[in-house]
Amino acid sequence: MTDETPGTKGAEDDTEKEGVAGFMARAKEQAQTAGKKMGESGAFEPLEHVAESFAANTMSEGRLFDMADALSDYRLNEVDVTDTTCGYCAVGCRFDIYSKDGEVLGVRPNPEKAPINGISTCVKGKFGYKYADSEDRLTQPLVKEDGEFREASWEEALDRVADGLKEIQDEYGRNGLSLVSSSKTTNEANYLMQKFARQVLRTNNIDNCNRLCHSPTVAGLSQTVGFGAGSVGTDALENTDCYLITGSNTTEAHPVLATRIKQNVKDDDADMFVFDPRKIQMAQFATQYTRIKPGYDTVWINGLIRHVIENDLHDEEFVEERTVGFEEVKEGVEKFTPEYVEEKAGVPPEELKRAAETIAEADSCTFCWTLGLTEHSHGTENIVSMANLALVTGHVGTEKSGLAPFRGQNNVQGGGGDMGPIPGNFPGYQKVTNDDAREKFEEAYGVDHLPDDEGYTITEQFLAADRGEIRGMFIQGENVVYSEPNVSHAGEILDDLEFLAVQDIFLTDSAKHADVVLPANAPVETNGTYTSSTRHVQLVKRAIDPPGNAKPDWVITQELAERFGYEWGFRNPSEIMDEINDLTPIYGGITHERLETEGSIPWPCWDEDHPGTPHLYTEEFNTDDGKAHMFPTDVSGPVEADMEDEAFPLAMTTGRVLYQYHTGTMTNREPGIRSYTDELFVEINPDTAADLGVSDGQVVEITSRKGSITALAQVTERTGGDVVFVPMHYFGRGDVANELTDEEHLDPQAHVPEYKVTDVRVAPTGEGERTEAQKAGAEGDD
Template identity: 30%
Template sequence: MSEFLRHFQKRQAALASREKTVKTECPYCSVQCTMNLHEEKSIMVSRYSVTPNKEDPVTDGRLCVKGLNAHVHATHDRRLRYPMIRIGGTLSPVSWDQALERVKAEIEGIRQQYGNDAIGVYGGGSLSNEESYLLGKFARVALQTKYIDYNGRFCMSAAAGASNLTFGVDRGLTNPLSEVPLAKCIILAGTNIAECQPTIMPYFRKARQEGCKIIVIDPRETATCSIADLHLKIKPGYDAALVNGLLKVIVEEGYVDHAFVKERTNGFAELADHLMQVSLDEVAELTGIPSRLIVEAARMYGQAETGMVFTARGVEQHASGVANVRNFLNLVLLTGKIGKPGCGYGAITGQANGQGGREHGQKADQLPGYRMIENPEHRAYIAKVWGIPEEELPRQGVSAYEMMEAIDRGEIKGLIVLASNPVVSNPNSHLVERALKKLKFLLVIDLFETETARHAHMLLPGSSYLEDEGTITQLEGRVMVRRAIRPLPGEARLDWKILCDIAEVLGKGPYFRYASVEDIFNELRLASKGGKADYYGMTYDRIEKESGIFWPCPEKAHPGTPRLFERRFAHEDGRARLAPIAHQSPKEPASRKYPFLLTTGRVLQHYLSGVQTRSTPELNSRYPEPLLEIHPQTAGEIGLINGGHAKVASKRGEIRLKVKYSAKIRQDTVFVAFHWGDDLSINRLTNPALDPACRMPEFKVCAVNIMPG
């Protein structure tokens, strides 16, 4: 063989297969596990695979099944690649210039006829901090509308409201996860960590190995119950009542840390008076939990030297969500179990950046840095950062579901949706679908043609986590940098650049001139300076060198704040607020016509509205459709067969589901996962009743009737 031929074959072999490995972060839950993406590139095709990053500062190289398949949707053939305009019912590709001119014409036409507030903006809890910040600025500066909110409203707004009222600030976890094994008693209330954040389960297993007692409060016996010493199988909707029972035992049996309560809290006398009126027998009747188990749980937590309480959507997604969480915070404060190693509270964030999304301006009532839009000083500061007169800054809008109601009433005529799927994620989704059909202009920026995008007049192809760059604030309050590692497909653009492009054609370009996403972060740092969520001391370089920084971090020399409330709380007087909480009941209790309670939630294989995970064959094949989990005895009384079908109906609609027997659920309760749309959407049935403080809908309990179907 000639030297030329050997050289040619060697070159061809090199061209035929090239492998590249880069580090990135999983785009799914709030743990934000880091991972290695491997790309094997040949002349004809590229193949991708994922392995855990053994140097991950939080998970020590663990990934769940979603993380191991997180590359699939981002590299999917169904990705949107070109701007699309609906013409005669059909979506047709157009150039970016044509698309932006259409956006300009539609928005300006609506604003001229109906005013600035006739346009709404609806964001997502998986956007980076920079995109969350920019979306809030875009709504208030480029569109000058008060209507902006995001799907994170459905994630942690109840816990946020309770934490702000009680502590004076809201951060998902008050302590780093590394302190979980230091706790001698842990309460997991309405949180199924084993399926929703499985890569942090080892912290809890280690705690148990170290002698920690674990109490799980849930109407179902979930996978998390495998580590429980005590499972309180609560009737959905009665969390506050249960905690009143626990608090009564703690006060009467002497587990109150009186020195801590006296020095660091207000409101003990009022709470103690309230608890004198509480009857354990009544609590047992309401919750379905025997009083002896309530006493056992209270003693377990009250006697422990250290302890932590974690809540999630099971406690929070109620029309009484803020009250429910406030009572759990009463439990933490009365026993003095906060501000010390192994002592604290955590709201387990569901979405990738649910924390950062609400810190920097996607919520209707907030401005960057967790400032409040109705606070004159806060408004003046942000207006100065943005270079606009304070009087031009819009006032407070309404929550996510209330925006849908405003569309249905005809008050909002145009809507821009970025990386969210409100048709699937909102309660009472029949109303949402009806409302979106009334819009004069619906613009969706996303990766796929979602259930919401089917109603859109225009689709713009956005960016996935592999192409995007920016910071994410994970559940501990640790800010991390995620770098872009792939080029955009087709003519897709970065989400933040799309917002800047629209601002440009609307004549607001000078306010949105950024050379890079890091420029946006530097403006965010300044906007957050002095706020409760202060990022000013962080830089990309520093975050990467330190494997993440906990906020608040007010100066470059500041180390960050892994543990909150060591010496004082965030209220002006430095003291936390105890508060008497009345028993709370579901807004829609069971009745003769609707005799069962429906509760909803996640499964391990899917994420949020399922747009990404249902596009991943490995995940979808493991859990291809929602199942009606029902106790076998209840099913037998109705006449349902395991693997057969049932009709499930509430006051708002009816759907047909496959039946799955489960002896691990209460006999008066059924469970359905919410990751599907159309005729499989359980949110066609859920109750849109809203918490009066945080406007969280009551996803977790509504009355239903069930029949063979």
């Protein structure tokens, strides 16, 4: 069985659009020079991107324009051109990929087919494709014998996976197994993974990395406004009159969105308020930047709400007609006085007042956040608080106002949530505990009984395995030994499993623990759909063929189901989407044929005559009574706040950097990116560094209650005096931030771990910067 056909060949229009903010003059000149080499067209001049200073600081000019040089070797009618959706973050950027003989030569946005990003791409979307033809790619299934891997046929490998899963179930029952799905792969592949879990294995023990990032967003928004997703489209992000941004290093995590926001602030005088423990780049453009203590977001958000209500700045008509719970919230925020907020969260009263009044009095406001607001043991309370603020001010349900969680992985909204690879939901957020929903899927899947109990979340899976309750796992496309908290313990748990299968594009450190490893397709080798942060469903098309005998994720799952006696019979992802829209009301009108014609469709899209819904809640909320429900929230604070210990005087927070991506599985294999950020570092405030006797570039040891790592000190005023910052990415040296984080204290509703606040101490090791030999020794690690 094969995937759908690659993209079509063809020439582009000769006209290139004008550059975007941050594009450097010398890069443009060099790109134009390279473009003149092309005899057929000027299609590749200039090479547009929004990589800011990346090209100047990271790549030599020769390396930067490798793609132009490569393209100049071919006539355009010899190059494959495929329009597709980016496989990195969830902004949903679309562009044309130019390829030849299985190699990605270049990327160029086509504004007519790119409704979200227009002519923009970030550095990863523009340059990050060397991983696809890496020598490390898995090309053949692997099975482990006597502790060593050997190549195997697909037949043998899939038989061994099926036998391993069956043996676990026979001995320990249906809940002796758990599955991890992938937010990197398509909606169609994730739909089949949840179908495999429920129809074939009869378990709800399936989850994905959505749990580790935005599950509080889903939980918080579901109970307040109805849908566990952002309410706004790109119009709000580009044209709102005011932004509240918190827990989002937007320029590094979502550069294309950051450019749109900065442009609105610069050109149209939009206000922007940034609340963050670090003085991120967005702070330079902000109307006001406020440094906050990490872990006390409910405090300052409730302080804003209190000021709005106390000064009669709330939208009384909106609150009365479209919400319930206002009086309870009003009473609940009474204690969050300016003095209390300053004491607990570090927000000066005058800054609290200015932000509250500007947000309330603005004609429109968009509330933006990422993991800095969610990755806490009380992350759901943070989101409920943010929803309360948006509702009290009436800034929900218009084209320019609303709630805007920026999602991290390319398909975490669709594949990680909408498609149901989570313990409590069928596709489309239909509850497994709801009798009507369960009966619908039982009829569709031809089974008498689907489990009616919620399964384990991903971190709970590891804890259950540690207790001996889960004895086998099947992991698709997640490098869990770096993404899970307390990663050393996570690796030990994988080793103790009786059976582990991993499906991925590389032999990751997680895959090294497996009994069977199945080689899958990379994003640029895949057909299907992704769903962006703004709920836009878009096509993904295969630009190059996969290496060796690697297969699409959906094909692997289908062939595995056949070994259990289930003949699904899907011939391509389009047919899988047909089943999705038949069973999932919010995707009811979305088909591959429509997407090919229309480009993108935002859900909910109820039927094929429905245009999709870019702006939610314009008339009513997705609740039983059509109204938004507000709930009072209190002070929870970081888990370790109650563990006062002078041995750990600093708070470590984590996050992303522009050039790297998540656990580094793909970006660590891009030479240009790797040459710029291949070392783990820790940001330390100059005053703190002086007190510790730490100098810039020195190797330091960071120790928490869970373990120790080493990193290069970066002395900077970006962080406050009692906070240090460590990137979440793995840089190839063996140390990773999640060695230090805690897996036991989870958000009670969303079950996300406390990633963003970890008590640590920092001490110099006596070493200077890493030697060239040490760096070279780490080059092959991932």
